[in-house]
Amino acid sequence: MKYEIAKGVSLTTIPTTKFKNSKILINFTFPAQHENYAKLALLAELLENCSAKYNSELLVSRQLSRMYGASFGVTVLRYGNQHTLQVSITFPSDKYLPAKSQLTSEVLNFLQEMIEDPFVDGQQFDQAYFRIHQSNMINYLDSIQDNKGFFSTLQLQQLYYANDPDHGNFLMGTPQEMSHIDSKSLFNFYHQVLFQAKISILIGGDLDEKLVADGFQHFQSFSDRIPQVYELKVKPRPVDDVQRAAKDIEGSQSVLSIAYELPIYFGDDEYFPAVIFNQLFGGSSRSLLFTNVREKHSLAYDIHSSYNSLVGMDTVQAGIDYANEDQVTEMVADQLTQLIDGQYSDELLDGVKQALVNQHRSEVDHLGSLIEKQYIQQIMGFSLSDSQWEDKVEAVTRKQISEVAKRMSLRAIFQLNSRGH
Amino acid sequence: MELIDYPNYNEKLFVQTLSNGLTVYLQPKAGFNKTTAVLGVNYGSIDSQFLLNGEKVIQPAGIAHFLEHKMFDKKDYDVFELFNKTGARSNAFTSFTKTNYLFSTAESFKDNLDILLDFVQIPYFTQEKVEREKGIIDQEINMYKNDPDNQAYFETIASLYPNSVLSEDIAGDVASVGKITLADVELAYKTFYRPENMSLFITGKLDPSETLRWIEDNQAGKQVPKPVRVKRLVELPSTGDETIQQSKMDVSRPKVTLGLRGNDQVPTGREGLKYEIALSVMFDLFLSENSVEYDKLYHDEIIDDSFSWEFENERGFHFAVISCDTAKPRELIKRLKQIIADIPEKIDSLSDEFQLQKNELFGNYIEMMDSEEAISGQFDGFIGEPVTIYDEVEILKSMTLADVSAIANDFLSRVTVQEVLIQNR
Incomplete structure (x- = not known):
């Protein structure tokens, strides 16, 4: 079944009773441009680890434990020319939980909190929170060289798309790009993503579809938008030599x-x-x-x-x-x-x-x-x-x-x- | 067939030990298309020294892993060709104490089952094939040696168990693999690849009685090997004085590990699983993202997301390895040691945290129940009684903080510690 939550915001359900768990994916998508790579990667990190209500990594982690170890993650992906921020959560069905559990509603509230109410200080992400995650991301990017296979794959990609950084650059940006982001500009970028990106929600498992559809209707930011239309397939520019x-x-x-x-x-x-x-x-x-x-x-x-x-x-x-x-x-x-x-x-x-x-x-x-x-x-x-x-x-x-x-x-x-x- | 029912999760386990000694475990999954089978041999890298009918045998390090590779190579074909015909996926793994052969398929389950049983139970070794494998395994060893995280992990285990079979890599090294002969391979096979030293666990789409009949028919066509007397000689001398073992590689930041060797006695069977789960909970209470200790290390910028720990409980030994990339390696070691030293004093006051951790683990088990890989991967057929994830979750449910505290105290009162630090050249 497919529902339209708002213009440019869709919900697709994949009902099945075969599994003991359910999964929700929320994809925010727009055309891939390398200037955004480091920004979206850091944004994913900040949306995953804290919110206004759960204003430390510890509190988010404990809330997930309270929700029976739900696996929650925010990542960046690239499907051809499509840049994607993906929020995902997997959680057990109420049937296997103690009586009166209503985990689906709790999960929806949690998602809304994490997506719509981040850990901010005025018009920017909380400074200390921002800085520690920015520095962790830089360390991560620097550490890629320790993994020889992955490092080689990224170098190959850069060579393949010579002078084409939208496709040749690593999806999470470079350490330099990461270090140049500031909390205020990232907060502006967050609003752009939230209010302009195309949003595709997919849910699978033994779920109450109406409950989930209604739940997403309450996400205030999931309002009408006109997503950009673009070619998804990547056609590389011709090169003369290998x-x-x-x-x-x-x-x-x-x-x-x-x-x-x-x-x-x-x-x-x-x-x-x-x-x-x-x-x-x-x-x-x-x-x-x-x-x-x-x-x-x-x-x-x-x-x-x-x-x-x-x-x-x-x-x-x-x-x-x-x-x-x-x-x-x-x-x-x-x-x-x-x-x-x-x-x-x-x-x-x-x-x-x-x-x-x-x-x-x-x-x-x-x-x-x-x-x-x-x-x-x-x-x-x-x-x-x-x-x-x-x-x-x-x-x-x-x-x-x-x-x-x-x-x-x-x-x-x-x-x-x-x-x- | 013995039937073990798990009504809380709508699951069942069927168990049968065949007349040749092979034990079969069948766990059907309703509605699934795919079937996953794991044939486990109770034989791993630490079993390179043993008494065979009273005579001492010492084999080159890496022999179990070498044998695993060689099982796929037959007279005029490779076993992957057979699996390829039906489109099944197959693989094999060697650990310190086990060798597992597995396949998964949505088609021709019986054919694949016969392929699995036949290729592991009917060997074909020649001098030439033994020699040719060495080049491939050298590249496998070099691939792992190229990975600093892998190096840090195995160096930690080596310093916890010095001068023992555990100080060798599972695949051995290029020199020890070079020494492996056809006779070594044949002897190892004859000694350990015996039906009574194997277990077959199958989960997914299957009919239990039909599957058991197929297995019995397959086994009936094979000779039962002559009995042998085998005594494994796994000497694990005490850990030496605590040191920070240092080495240099191309790394972006220093890599630190802290190894904890358990010197207490772990019970077998269900009680052993209880021990494992309790110690995992203990580590979670002090080192997971839910703990105030982790939170402090994180905000003091001593650790980041590269921080992890794992606890291994295997036949005859158990240890934990905590690892992280950090700019402050010595500070991290000092702080981790303090956290561990404080566990006995603090643990009894963590009842809310304990409930939370149980909640999380409970959900994690439910998540595993949807995965044939997790159900079969979590199963150990060599601990004296069948314990599946459906049993583990019940063990968890009945666990109290007092249980965890008692087991933690046992472990920590006799633990020995070593560190490894890998720095940039």
């Missing part, structure tokens, strides 16, 4: 990251062939990269590829010895050629299709996946029934996969080099 960069580290392993442009998007005719192509390339434990680089040549433990159908990109990452970098780079290219030439067994292809169908049928056992799937279909304006979805998978041919593989164009390579290894 972008390359490398960084030396003292570590025990080198990380090789490679990005290809694959201009096929969610909902396109070639979408299903592209998904299957990626599974064959490096997306599964039977993929060509896994089988040949890892199992046959013992060159890596972790090697995988990922396909992002909102931005039209396919990336490969592998943890390897520095001495083998050229060999592995060559082998990655070879596997792609093999896919163009159709050098893989029917058995492998059938298995990959079977695995996608199997995973698709398994998804309905996770409330979170059910809601996420519903949301993606909603924003992309593309949805299929389960049987249509499976038919599309089954219908993918070798020729289509070969065509997809041909459209892969190498765009960026980032090497994190540990020369001792």
Whole structure:
């Protein structure tokens, strides 16, 4: 069911009695612009940790315990060109709680408090509160380099979108950007988000729909708005050469990251062939990269590829010895050629299709996946029934996969080099 | 089949020990599409030294993890190929005391069940295959060594349990893995991969009697291995004098851990779970975001969201590791030690806080009940009696602050402590 709470504020319900818990997601969305990245990330942090009534992290935490350990979080996400502030909460159904529990109402009150009544001092966030979270965020951003795989992924993204910070920059901004935000300007930004962003609420579980819909009607800020219309799919600017960069580290392993442009998007005719192509390339434990680089040549433990159908990109990452970098780079290219030439067994292809169908049928056992799937279909304006979805998978041919593989164009390579290894 | 009913949560557990010694646990989930099965072997990285029929055997560190990798590699195929045909997901993990093999699937459950039982129970090892695996495992070891958080964690355990099997990484190191031979792998398999040393836990979409029949049919086709006498030799010498063990890596801020080794006796079975839950509650009361102690450390800017703690209770040992990135490592260590020292004196006055913590944990258990991964992951088939999350939640409900206080005092009165500090080069 879909309800309109106000213009530009929708509520979608996914009723099911299968689970013992319920989940609410509230997405505030607008076009992605890098100037906002650090601001929205810090705003998420400030909305998550305190409010006017619960004016310390301790009080928020204890209120969540009172609500039977409800998992509450505020995060930032990017769906293609869509910048998103996501508020989520998962909580047990009253049926399993002591008699007379009315947790849904309590949860709605809590959400309203956290979203609409933040911890402020006049027209800015409380100074001490603001400063400590700003400093924690800076520390977090600085610590990303400790995680070699993630650090490499971010560097690769920057290379891929050279001179395009809206897409190349990390979603949470840089330490410098974070340190330049002040409490007052962030408070203004908060109002912009609250009153101008498109709001999509999704709820799943065994919930009283009317109670929830009425509850959101009481959110004073969820008033009429005219959300911007924009293209969600990211089309990267053309580049002349492959972008390359490398960084030396003292570590025990080198990380090789490679990005290809694959201009096929969610909902396109070639979408299903592209998904299957990626599974064959490096997306599964039977993929060509896994089988040949890892199992046959013992060159890596972790090697995988990922396909992002909102931005039209396919990336490969592998943890390897520095001495083998050229060999592995060559082998990655070879596997792609093999896919163009159709050098893989029917058995492998059938298995990959079977695995996608199997995973698709398994998804309905996770409330979170059910809601996420519903949301993606909603924003992309593309949805299929389960049987249509499976038919599309089954219908993918070798020729289509070969065509997809041909459209892969190498765009960026980032090497994190540990020369001792 | 023995039936254990959990009417409060509309759940049931079926238990049967087969004639070959394998114990089977079946926990159907109504309305679910997917089935998850975990075949556990009561054998982990600490079991590298043992007496086999009276004779002492010492194997290279990392042998259990090595064996886990090798189980997937058959004469002319890889087990992933078999799972791939049905589209199931499969994986395996080795810990200090266990090796778990698992799959999950929404299709062809019986076929996958046979694949799981057959690939773990019918080995195929050759010299060449043993050698080829070493390169892959070296990369796995190097991947973990590249991660400073992982390093800090294992260095802490090593300093709590010096000169013991616990001071080795689960995967061993490149040198010890290099020493593993075909004979080592065969001997380890023969000694520990025995039906009576395994448990099979299945949850999700399943029919209990049909599933049990399939398992019995599968097992009937296999020879029961000849009995052996195995005595595990897990020597855990005392912790040395408390030190801050320091090392250098590329890190943005210093990483600190405080390790707490339990030297008290933990009961087995349900009582052991009670002990674990009680100690978790104790740590929550003093170190979770609900505690005034955490709040103070946070606002004094000694800790931030990188702060975490975990408590492990395994066969023969138990410890906690508290860790955080901080610009003030020595101050943090000093303050944490004071917080821990004050627990016995303060804990009895925290009855409101205790109720709140129980409330939260209760909700967390309800949340886990929707996840096959959590239900199967939380289950330990080797503690003498079946204890599922539905039992754990009942243990929690009946727990009193006095219970927590008594267990906390037992643990803290004999605890030994070590610290690790990783700083930037």
